[in-house]
Amino acid sequence: MKLIFTSDEFKVGNYSYNGFPILLHENMTTFREGLDFLLYHCIQRGRVASKNSWITYGRDFYDFFAFIDANNLDWRAVNTRGDGHIIAVYRDASLTKFNLAESTVNRRLRLIIKFYQYAAHQGWVSELPYSVETITVRQPKSFLAHTDRSGGNRSTADVLLKTRKTTIKVLSSSQVEMLLMAIKDSRFKLMIRLGLATGLRKEELLTFPKSYVIDPRRYPVNGFYIVTISPKEMSTKGSHERSIHVPKSLMEDLWQYIIHERPILSALREDQYNELFLNENGKPYSTKSNTLNARLNKLGLPFDIFPHILRHTYATHTLYALQRQPNLSFNPLMYVRDRLGHSSITTTERYLHFIDDIADIVLNEYQREIDTMLIAV
Template identity: 55%
Template sequence: MDIFAEALEWLVYYCIKRGSVQSIRSWETYGRDAYDYFAFIEANNLDWRSINSRTENRLLAVYRDASMSQFNVGATTINRRLGLIIKFYQYACNRGWVSTLPYELQDVIVRKPKQFLAHTDTSGGHKMRPDVMLKQSRTQIKVLNGEQIADLLKATRDKTLYLMVRLALSTGLRKEEILTFPFKYVINPASTSARSHIVVQLNPAEMNTKGSVPRSIHVPVSVMSALWNYVIHERYQLLARQVTPTDRLFVARHGEAWSLTAKSFNNQLKRLNLPFHVNPHMLRHTYATHTLKSLRQKKGLGFEPLLYVRDRLGHTSITTTERYLHFLHEIEDDLINSYQQEIDAICEEII
C-alpha cells in the first residue's frame, strides 16, 4: 500500500498539468488502467524499470498476452491500456527513470481518409506503430433501422423512458447528457417562432458534457413540445414525492435524479425484451447515421452534412464522425428521406 511516486507524478502530469484531459471520468479510467499494469508487474515479481535485458524487454508483450489469454480482456481494452502505459514509459524515459523503451516501432499500412478529407492525408498510407499493439478489427457500429426504431418506441410504455429514448434518437446526446439534461432547457415551443427545431446551448456548468465542452444541439419542435408537456404533467407529479427536487429534466419513479454510476437506463431498455439489442449509445449512433444519410440525400444544402453531424455530436475530430459514412448501408429502409419525420410519424401513431 505504498504510494507509487513515479506513476502518481506521471498521472498528475498527463491528466492535470497538460490540460488536455478534462473529463474526470477519463482520469479514473487512466488510473485504473495504470494500476492494472503495475499490479500485474508486482504480482509476477517483475520490475517495471528492468527493460534492458532480452527477457525484461518483453514486459508489455507478457502483460498483453496474459490479459488476452488468462483474463479474456478484449483487444480494444488491451490496446487502450497498452497505449497509456507506452505514454508512461515515454515520460519515464524523458525523466531518466529508464534508459530505453520496452517496445519497438514498426511501419504499418493505415486506411486513407475518404470524401473531402482525402486531400489532408500526408501519411502516404503508412504510420509508425509500437510493435506490442494488437491488430484490431474495425469496430462495428450498431445502428437501429426504421422498423427497430418503431418497435422500440412502441414497446416503451414508461413516459420518462419514452422521452429519454426519443430525445436521444432526435439529438444524439450521450447517456450522461440525457441523464443530466436540465429541465430549464425545456421551453414552450408556442413561445418561439421556430418551425423545425429549437437550438439548445449545452452548458457544462449545468450538465455533463464530454470533456466539459459546450456545444449546441437542435431539438425538433415536436420533441420539445413533448418535453414541455412532460415538465408540466408527469415530472411535476413525480417531484411532489421529493423534499429537495432535482434540477434535471428526467426523474425516476420516486422523483429522484437518475444515477450516473448505475446502469438503470441500460437495464430499463433491456427489460423491454425486444428481439434486438439496444443501449443508450446505439441511440446516438442511430441518430448520427440516419441524419447523415438524410442530409446527404438532399440537394443544395449549402453546408457539409458531415460537419453538421460532427458539431451536433460534439466530436473533436471530423475523422471520428467520418466513420458513420461506412455504415450508411446498415440502414435498410429508404422510404422516408427525413429521419425526424419518420420518428414523428411513429410517435403520432403510438399516441
C-alpha cells in the first residue's frame, strides 16, 4: 500500500482538489473503496475543509491498511484467523509493537470505525468488525448542560481504548516571563508573543501575512487591533474567517519589524513572500517542519514548552480574566471560542453581536503582565 497526495489535476465535479490523500495498491492501482470513503468523509460532508486535516486523515488511513497488507489480512474479514476482530488486532499492535500513544491510537481507530460504517452502508462488508456498547460518561459542566437529555449514556465501539482525563498544560505568568527572557532573537520573540497574545496555532503563526500588520501611527487605538484572518490568505484550520485581537503594544513592535528587520531578510531572496516571519535565509518557515518546536526546546527551560502551549495559555488566562470581570455583557466562553476559531459551543446571534464591541475589557491582567515583562526584556 502506498500513500500519495494529489496535484491540481485531481478534480471532483470539475473542481480541483490539491493535496488530497489517495491510497494505491502495490501494483499502483487506486484503492477504490478507500478513495470513495475519503471523498465522502473529507469533501462530500462539507465538514473537513482544512488540508492539514486531509494529511492527517490520509496518514492515519494509510497506517491501518499498510498494517493489513503487511500482515496478509483482508480488511473485508470481520475476524482475523479466528483470533479476534481485525481492528482490535491493529489496536493492540499499535500499542505494544509500535508504542503509539493511546490518544493517537484512538484517533486512528475512530477514522477506521467510520470507514467500516461507510463500508457496511455500501455493502462492502456484511457486518462491522466491532461491537457497540453503552457507557456512562461524566456530564459536562457548561451553560448548555441542561439541554443534554442523554443522562450521561453514550454508545461507543468496544475496540476504542478507555480515554484518560488529560490536563491541558498552561504556562503561568512567571513561566511566560522566563520564556520571553530566554529568547534573545527579536524575530522569534515576536512570533512567540503573537502566539501568547492571540492564541494562533503553529501553522497560523508561520503563515501570518505581513499585510495584517498596520502602522499604529496612522490608525491609533487605545486597546487592541481587530484583525480578520482568512484561510484564503494564510493557513487556518477550517474554512471560515475569524477575528483576533492584537494588543496595541504588539502591533507597534510588529510594525517596527516590518520597517527595519524584515526588509533585510527579504533582500536575501529574489522571491517576495506574503508571510510576515522569514527565517535567516529570507524564506518563510515550513509548516511541516519542527523548526519552531526545536527552537523552543533549545531554550533549555525547566518546564514543557511547545507551540500549542502558547494557545492553551492564551485561552486559559483570557477566560479566567474575563470571568473575573463583573457585569459582562457577553459570555466569556463564546469570546474565547471565537478568538480561537472553535465550533464546539452552540451560540446565538444575540451573543455574537457583542464580540467586537467589548473594547478595552479584553486588555486583561494576563496581557498587562506580558507588557510589563517586556519592559525589562
